Amino acid sequence: MASTSRRALRLLSLFASRRLWPLRDLAAGLGASERTVRRDIETLRRLGYPITTVHGPGGGYRLGAGHPLPALVFDRDQALAVAVALQTAPRTVSGLEDDAARALAALEQAVPAALRAPMESLRLTRLQNYWEFPAPPVDPAALTAVGTAVRHRHVLVVETLRADGSRPGPGDDDFLPARRIEPHHLVVWAGRWYLVAYDLGDDQWRVHRVDRLRPRPTTRPFGPRQHPHDDLARFVMSSHERGDTPAAWPCTGSARLDLPAGVVARWAPGGSVVEHLDAGHCRLTLGAWSWAGVAGILVTFDAELTDLRPPELAHACRRIAHRLAAVADAGGEP
Structure with a gap:
């Protein structure tokens, strides 16, 4: 009976995330046979949940309106996902930090103790990494x-x-x-x-x-x-006209690349700007914590680089070239 009850709650949590479910998907989600899922659906129907059968190639089972789902029917993985999302997502939307913290606290109080412990273990401390490309939060x-x-x-x-x-x-x-x-x-x-x-x-x-x-x-x-x-x-990733502007960095430079803008835009780091020049060339503007860092990112595209700006970026490329040449020469010695 306990196993049946757990499956029924899990079944309700699936219906909460998507209204229409093919039988085979429900069985896979529950890790049970299709026959067992049918029995659990009948159990929920006897409890008053309006689960209807949808016939046809795109059919399955649908939870109809008229009966509220139990509050906070989460399994362990769902509870952890919500806890992580509430701590990481607010940085992209302005003014939600306090609201997200209160929502997380309310969630931890509402879920069973067995779920509360792993959620509390995922309290995150945010650290700024030099290679993060922060964006202004959205209103x-x-x-x-x-x-x-x-x-x-x-x-x-x-x-x-x-x-x-x-x-x-x-x-x-x-x-x-x-x-x-x-x-x-x-x-x-x-x-x-x-x-x-x-x-x-x-x-x-x-x-x-x-x-x-x-x-x-x-x-x-x-x-x-x-x-x-x-x-x-x-x-989105391959569109060079996204309205992006260079992120604030100690060093910001640009170069002309012998690659199409769509290719560079797909792989350029966030906070950089790709300008279309012609079918095979573009200009990439980006920042880093040093001129060598800017040069290093440009080199990852493995394409010809010309018209480097400002002069500090060109000097950094020459210094890196001399260092790499010395390393290559040393590697050739017996």
Whole structure:
């Protein structure tokens, strides 16, 4: 009976994460046979949970409306995932640190003691690593407005902000007029929130930094479109026009690479900027804690480098070349 009860709770937790489940997926998730899952579903039905059978090739079982799920039906792995997420995610959204800490404390009080101990063992201390590329946190109001527009498929009117959060005026060189866009998907990459959207002004797919947008919601609906890439995360990573600006570093330099912008954008570290030059060349601007660090990252692309800026970066490359040549010569001695 105890085993059946645990499976029933686990079954409810699966339904909480996804409404429609094929029988084989439920069996795999529970580590039980399909016959056992059917019996557990009948047990839940007798307890009043409206689980319906969906027939057809895409069918399975669906938990209907009209009966609330038990509060906080988590298994061990889910509880640990929530604990880690609450401690790591707030750094990307402004002002959520205290709220996340209170939510974690409330969660620890609500779950059974068997889950509380491993959650408490994952109290994290954040350390700044020199190779982290921090991003400005997103305004929760802007993120909510964008997320709501994505969910309800409503057109957004957006204004582009500077890196410091200010809005350029009509007479400024970097001023862009407000745009009407269809917000399709949110992607988080390298600590930054990006919006994949279709621009109604020039009929192009674009990637926007959410922290660089001032969104104005509308109630105008839009329909589905064929996405620009089957993998939207890869589309974001390979788009060089993401609205990125160089992260603040002691040393910031750039070079012309004999590689397409899309290739470099995919592998460039967060906080760098890729400028398209032509089909086979781009300019990469990035920072590091030393000029040798900037040079070292550029070398990882294993491509020809020209037009290095500033002169300090070129000097660092020459020093590294001399050191490596000495190492190669020494390695050739018997």
